[in-house]
Amino acid sequence: MAQNRLAQETSPYLLQHADNPVDWYPWGPEALQRAENEDKPLLISIGYAACHWCHVMAHESFEDSATADIMNRAFVPIKIDREERPDLDQLYMSATQAATGHGGWPMTVFATPDGRPFFAGTYFPPSDRGGQPGFPRVLLSLEDAWANQRESVEEQATLLSDAVEKEALFMNTLEAGGSIDQLNFDDILATLTNDLSQRFDEKNAGFGSAPKFPRPSYVEACLVHAARTGNIRSRALATQTLDAMAAGGIYDHLAGGFARYSVDDQWLVPHFEKMLTDQALLARAYLHGFQLTKNPTYAQVVDETLSWVLSELSLKGGGVASSVDADADGHEGSHAVFTPADVGEALIGHEGTLSLEEACALYSVTPSGTFEQGASVLARERSESLLRSPAEEATRSALFAQRMQRPQPTVDDKVLVEWNAMFASVLAEAASVLGNEAWGQAASDIVLMLDEEMRSSEGRLARASRNGVVNHLGMLGDYAWLLEAMTRLFELDGQDIWLERATRLANDMLELFYDGSVDSIETIEEGAGFYTTGHDAEALIVRAKDLFDGALPSATASAVTALSRLVALTNDPLHRAVVASTLTRVGSVLDSHASAVPDLVLALGSLHHRVEVAIPGPRGELARAAHQTFIPFGIVVTGTSTLSPLLQGREIGSAYVCRSGVCDLPVHDVSAMQDQLTKAVRN
Incomplete structure (x- = not known):
């Protein structure tokens, strides 16, 4: 045919x-x-x-x-x-x-x-x-x-x-003007977390009912509220949700990584597709959970999730694939579920494993099954540690080896700039926190590939590619996440190349997507936020502005967040004016519908409550301690950059803790720095 x-x-x-x-x-x-x-x-x-x-x-x-x-x-x-x-x-x-x-x-x-x-x-x-x-x-x-x-x-x-x-064009109906200082971030965040507290599933954790989606932005908001205020309820909302997802069937206990969502309210039976974006955003939520609580299970989830992406989705030509299908050989989930007989077969010939009965109990595999045709989705008990003993690790390896003998789901191997940049941003941040140099190198490789190869013949950033063929004009989300990834890499290694590229990309983003002139602070304040598509894109029935968060942060929130991070590094007044003007424009939405725009709420915090930690010179004990601390809206920079004002005129070997550019006295030991950080975070 x-x-x-x-x-x-x-x-x-x-x-x-x-x-x-x-x-x-x-x-x-x-x-x-x-x-x-x-x-x-x-x-x-x-x-x-x-x-x-x-x-x-x-x-x-x-x-x-x-x-x-x-x-x-x-x-x-x-x-x-x-x-x-x-x-x-x-x-x-x-x-x-x-x-x-x-x-x-x-x-x-x-x-x-x-x-x-x-x-x-x-x-x-x-x-x-x-x-x-x-x-x-x-x-x-x-x-x-x-x-x-x-x-x-x-x-x-x-x-x-x-x-x-x-x-x-809802954003166009919002009034311009006013002052960014009129928006009280802590009040808005409290409203958001109070709303989330009302939606919280007290039995199973998470927000809402079946089908239940991970909402990493909600978890992030609760973590930020807990860090800034010490609020026990917000901390519990975040940690109980992280615990439930990590134990549930939505998490892949053999390979690592998360399925898209759970069809039930217990996080047990997922739709089995794995999306790159979910791995990135959930890994970041667990990373921040680890920074706040020091729970080693969260670090393990980060490690397994990022390692799964790098192992299974990395492409020979550079970049990372987009997703793994829910179906294998025409049957949903057949590659991932087990019967007791499957478990018994998997253990044959492997030494040091649990017994069949113990293995089935560990992973909730029952004779009647929790999925179709008597098979079970692997899950753990929330009440037990997810850190594995040697026997449990041997059992996991045996089950994984058996699983890999089955027909495997197909991989969507196109490269999306937005999704790759999102993953690279999280990979670079995790490299800083957990000290994994290979992750940092992988993040750098991805970002350089995106910035240099994912471009049209005219040099315009593209959206997608496959097998070296670049397609479609890049959109606001592509520019925003690539910009954020560059700022994360500057935090990681302090090389001026990232600030140079980030500044150039930010200016391109404003020229293509900002609804207004960026010639001066006065003209910026008359602007009306960001369009999703560039002025050079094809005309559709309407040129939209993406304001409300969904499975991903809105493109507007992503752009404002990335630009705010760049402002912290460069102190560019025009870029700051764009951030302030956009957030001021959506102020009424932040006040009245915070749960619909959680990432914009957090973007407001990134402008009002930025914490900068400058540690001139090579990375050492001070830098490691700062990176391992949960600092909402934090920027930690090291090295000897000549482009960032944060490092200029400062003593090598000292740590400078600053709030929106206003710095405490330099300190030279971890304990003193931690005292300053605690005060800065709660300011």
Whole structure:
């Protein structure tokens, strides 16, 4: 059978559909022009390679010739990889949520030839099921509506497009002006953590109910509140959640790393896909938990998670792959679950392991199973230490070896700048805290590759690449996370190259994405935050601004946070004005809807309560102690940089603890520095 146009794409998700009988187009002018010429609506299907329900709908509907015939006859079908095009995903997710009250993937949107949505949903079954219409019935109904009820379709397109625009440009409705000093970070943080306390699952930990997602930003907010105030409740919210996830089935006890989310409220049965972003953000939350509590289990989780990424997702051409599928050989989770018989088979021939009964008890493997067909998801008891004895380690190794003999899930091996930079940022920070030099080198290699190779022929930072083919213009998140990673590397090794690159990248980011002039502080204060896409990007139904946090921090929060870190290192007044102006603009949202923007709340803290620790000269005992301390919004710099004011004119061998540039007297021993840090953190 002939392949469709997706065979010419590089995205693994799009390539998965290249053999469908559906006449798929990638998003682009060819598809839009055909829709206009033939007066056909667009059928836009959005998903990602590791998405289980995307595979299900593809098998049930997109591989079915009868369904494909309707799609090809009545619509112009378009496939989009949401990871390559988060701008399109954001717009059409807004439409889906406006139309249905919920969202998810696969996302199925029907739009006019110019891209305005008029009907939207997520997964549709192949036939009517459980009160949900079958996909063929949806197709035929919308084909009829387009032919015979065009006026109603246009009205619905206007309503949904207006809803999308209202959300996409919500930031423009907020009043400019005022002073950043009017925003009280500690009051806003207290409001946020009080709200999280109300949402907390007292039995199972975490926030909300099934399906339960890790929310690392919520954990981070609780850790910051605990560090700044000594609040016992906030500390418990964070540590109990970290403990529950580390013990649960959402964590991979054999290889390391986290699944996307838990289908139950107990963190037991996950959807098994592993996303690079989850590994990065959760590793950072556990790293900060370790800094605050010194719990060695948290350091072990960081080590295992980052090591799994480097071992299993590193690519020969540089960079890190995006995700691992939920399915193996067509069955979700089959690569990761065990029956007692599987455990017994795995232990054969291995010395020093636990007994079969002990191994099953350790990993909660039962005769009836906790998953499908009598198999169990491996999990530990929250009440026991997750640090392994020699016998437990031998058992883990034996089970892992048996697991690796099974069919393995596929890897989405495209490189995304935002995701790679996010991982590199965490890797560099973890290298500083845990003293792993190899991690620091890996982070440096990733960032240099992104900054030098992930660019268009004109030198513009790109979004994605696969097998050396660079695709799509970089978006705000790509620039923001690469900027943060560069600041983390400067903390790690003190080399001026990172500040030089970071300053250049920050200026590019402002020129491409800031809604306003950055010529002076006065013009910056009249600005209206950041667009998600650059001024050179294609025109969509609206040029959006990403304000509210989801699975990832919003692009606005990421940009403000990264720029604030750079300001701490360079003291650039224009960059600081952009941070202050953007946060002031969203002040009313911070005050009234903090739980919807936790990363912007933390960004406010990074401006108001930055703690800088300057230790001129080579890294030594003082630097190691500072890095191992949880310093919310902290910057720890060493070396002899000529570019950062933090190190200029300061005595080698001394530690200078500063709050937003105002420094205590220099100290020369760890104890005195720790006393100053404790006061600075709680200021």
